[in-house]
Amino acid sequence: MPELTYPRTERGDVVDDFFGTAIADPYRWLEADARQDSKVRAWINAQNAVTNDYLENLPGRELFRRRMADLLNTERHDIPRKRAGQYFFARHDGLQNQSTLYVRDGESGQDRLLIDPNGWSEDNADALAEWSVSDDGLFLAFAVQTGGTDWRTIKVMDVETGELLEDSIEWARFSRIAWAPDGSGFFYSRYPEPEGGATSGAGVRNQAVYFHRLGNPQNEDKLIYATPDRPEMLNIADRTSAGRYLYISTTPGTNESALTVVDLEAPEWTPRTIFPKMDSEWHLLGHVGQRLYLITTDGAERRRVMTLDLSQTHPQPVEILPEAEGVLNDAALLGGKLIVAYLVDAKTEMRRFSLDGTLEGDIRLPGIGTAGGLSGHPTDDEAFFAFTSHDAPTTVYRYNIAADSVTPWAQPKLKIDPSLIEVEQHFYASKDGTRVPMFVVRRRDVTGPAPTLLYGYGGFGISMLPAYNPLQIAWVEQGGVLAIANIRGGGEYGTAWHQGGRLQNKQNAFDDFIAAGEFLKAQGITSAKGLAIQGESGGGLLVGAVTNQRPDLFDVALPGVGVLDMLRYDQFTGGALWTAEFGSPSDKAAFDNLLTYSPYHTMRDGKNYPAILVTTADADDRVVPGHSFKYISALQYADLGPKPRLIRIETRAGHGAGMPLDKIIAHHADMWAFAAYWTGLELERD
Template sequence: MKNIFLASLGIFISCLSITAQEDPYLWLEEIESPRSLEFVTEQNNITLDKLSKVKEYQNIYDKSLEISNSTDKIAYPKVYGTYVYNFWKDKDHIRGIWRRSAKDAYIDGNPTWDTLLDLDEMSAEGNIKWVYKGAQGLYPNYNRFLISLSNGGADATVTREFDVETKSFVENGFYIPESKGGATYLDGNTLIVTSDFGENTMTTSGYPRQVKLLKRGTSLKDAELVYEGSTTDVGSFSGILRDGPISYQIVNRYKTMFSNETIVLINNKPIVLEIPDDAVNSGILKNQLITELKSDWTVEGKKYKQGSVISLNFTDLLVGKKNIQLILEPDEFSSVSSISVTKSKLLINLLNNVKGELYIYSFDDEKWKNTKVNAPEFGTISIIDTDELSDQYFFEFENFLTPSTLFLANADDGTFQSLKSLKAYFDGTKYKVDQIKVKSKDGTLVPYFLVTSKDMKYDGTNPTLLYAYGGFEISSNPFYSGTFGSVWLENGGVFILANIRGGGEYGPKWHQAGLKEKRQNVFDDFHAVAEDLIAKKVTSPKHLGIMGGSNGGLLVGTAFTQKPELYNAVVCQVPLLDMQRYNKLLAGASWMGEFGNPDVPEEWEYLKKYSPYHNLKEGVSYPEVFFYTSTRDDRVHPGHARKMVAKMIEMGNPIYYYENIEGGHAGSSTNEQSAKANALMFSYLLLKLAD
């Protein structure tokens, strides 16, 4: 597919490394310039025209929208006091409603939902496409909330104070203009705020570096400065750590994404906690600060190993004393997925060979003791919410073939009961799941999940979709998707979820094996899985497609530029692709701890070896890639995808491109937009792989 608009420019693109000054597509980084949007509109129209004609397109759209709009889906709870709050979207509430029900009625299975805020009405009144981004309540009565709202799905939000009794925004109440950052109640008349306070108050990553106290009735410009980080930090973020009725004001100063200085404000004076800067704090329980270690830590001759969960006596720590207890030390096959706190218990969600296990820890007689919850096995466990007033909590279980089920549990005795399950959108009994390990280039065993029909033939003809992420210590866990099942598996597809390095499946070491100069390990792992699928005759290059978003978009972008012969379809979503300029675009500078700094010659040396934008070569036959991004993505700049597309077209490589005008980094803001994205992407995959 040739693009007449670009071809007329007659620009020759070298396959050599491009400097920013030589980049002929720099103009595509101008997000909303008429020229850029003309390019976007033209490509959108071409892609929509082609893919909407695929025979499966309308059925995929209808099925995806039916699933998203289903009134039988789970209304996930957020507990504040005696109420459960929920945000809900369906065909009658396109942008959604924020609502609540009495907690007892919700648990009994008969919630009495009371709509508090209707975003469709609000959007129509103000002619702004509002997207709900969360709410924080005023402890302990929760009669007022700080509502975060985004214009079109961007990360930057407007924060407004809302009264749940009157179901209205508070007249002359707290208001924080659009910015990245956040606000938390200290009391009914005071907020602790991070925001764009004006000139020189944001970091080079685009996040706040100042923390202020905002009193009711005063303007943001008059807020009291209580902490200030550096311009070169990722950002400073504030909040509250609560230990029962006791609360502490916390500032987290992220010098990099993985090095965090934790500061406690006592009478507005900062106390820096003497803990490793890569440790992650998860709350306070019975004066014990719960901390997960990302590297070994030796204190008074005793070594606490990387990946361990420890607790520190918090009041001792505030005066420089380290009274430490070991809670959990994972083995080489396990890692901590999440840590949560109820009124009196600690919940640790563990991954064991990428399968969930749940443990309850009690701190009695100055010692930690645990019991394992007899939760469902061979899938993913997610803590949905805890109740600070009791030891009740909610968790979810799912796997590739089992619809998600929400459970109500009691951490006091380990019991739980099913509250709600998704309906089965496809017949899971026809399929099976295998977990396989393959050797990567350096000999490391890398696991992947293989989801196939029980009667699949190993003849190399199966349309196969390989998905992975591989970054930021984020694990890729088994999940249930009615859309994947009904439009991919039911159409003869095979699905692969690869647990490559860079993620958190086996703890911090798994992540750190893919950092910076070690990034090629991530790509080698991905290639190894693809080659194993081909060797086992699950599929062949003609029938193998890959998918990834954000960092996963970088992954698949690198995969098809390094080994184009392996893949016949590539879905590259909201991707990073220009690794020479990524740190200058939106939030890109915050990721230098993950990828490296391209402005440092030694680090550009390894970045340029895989940067997809710089490794496209003339005369190479690449897959016909589908790029998907969003104009309103203020995290990963849409210029990455735009420039890659422009360069590929000029080099004579046909592509598909679709840019949703709103949606932010999630790509879509409404169920209709999500259904359209699914219809485009799965139609493309069936078109390329199922013939």
């Protein structure tokens, strides 16, 4: 490969004082929004030019692109939502950049296209986001995502005619859409209009729940619920299928939340907070009359199901389904039964119970993998869920509750022979002896050490579960190994597993990931110089942190849209919501901890670092690209050995959701080609 010359990046003299400790921030100017700052835009263009020239010379780039496109070129369906005998569902016909929305009239009716976002913009970067159908099936409210941003515009369609109504809602963000039972309008969450209408740097304060009545202008929408005394709170409203109650989860950005309900059959919609403390999770499954069914971590780190009778003056929750050995991961009231999906060592088991919590038996799943997304009417025998695994594409199944039978409803064609793929689950010991699970996926004929792509996240209680990913399969097809570590900080074993990698315990997540890499090499799964690591968002933080801590262990690092400046993350857009996960830099104890692992601040000058390809997007208003801009600048400035340190910056894209498929394919082909070159993966199929 040609010798790299990085663009010159100006270093400033900004120094911050944290509790008497001086912290230099020479690249502070790169925090500016590139869409408004010409200097940052020029820097992006210069970095992309160097990166593109380098990537164009990598063998395998086009091979990975072609194979990913072929693997993805099959029809895919999301779980349908049934309303008034009609089935509404998102469908992807193969290589479309964006999924489309269809309706089917009855079980055997023809599919009719409702929304096709392909063509909404020249680069197909505008996408269909959240959507919801009224109970009578007459109206569809849907959110438009523009260029990858988290902000939404909500519009309304007449389902029968396909015509748009004049209704238009702005400034929705982190919102669901919940129709009133009579279809007169819908509930949503929004923020105040940003000053000057500028959304790129707007923070997340004073979110409130509103009701929009069809036909009215937005300025007449009714305020339903707000927390002006706690402006940093998220207030997310939803309604269970055919439910009488609107429920509002109030949270500072953690999994724990307060729970408020609104009786929509009452003449006045008066919010009633039934669980005010934010020390446990509370999720409403549904109700029978005034008896609510709730999932909670209160007194149960792996969750349990309780009921609450709202007809009582002072209702108290009553347990009907105690905490089990597995983690309660999904549940729904369907066909007069309680259907529950549990995680057992990061794999799904599904069971059915009577409404009093009596076990009626297991629901047989198609294999070992991940099942969820339970959907249906609480009194209808027809329900749906999705199932997937590392070697099985996501298939939508119909569950007949009365017959206790599972049949495929929409099954994509598989572009690989699954018998050629082997999936194993290993358990290894972390630094402190904790037993950590990890999935390993490879071709059956790959029996010796091989270049390996190790993926992880480890935060916010989010579990890394078995799922079919054609982009990753393209790596496995070429003889590479895919490993996914279920490190602490996730939710694979409940609240304790999350807490074990959160706040002051964050180093445990890094130790777990480092131990995964050591295990892969010690067991002869990974070749001696063939370990690539990847993570996105919180996983980008993971990759950045462990690269600094163990540059000798990893050969390639791929941090994507990462949280990389842990001393200023809370200053940007939604970053303030993450202080409960990481700790606030304004707190001395938290600052001391954050400084031990912040990727931007803990580079080890003079060490021989792995090859690094950072990826981000200019319109990311979740984890702003300034994190990655500052991080790569510091990497390029430091003395870290001869391997490349590059950044790939996507335009008109955000944190990932809504990114057009052609950009997704190009993005991953570049990463895999980079990883293949620097791990020595011999590409076999051209």
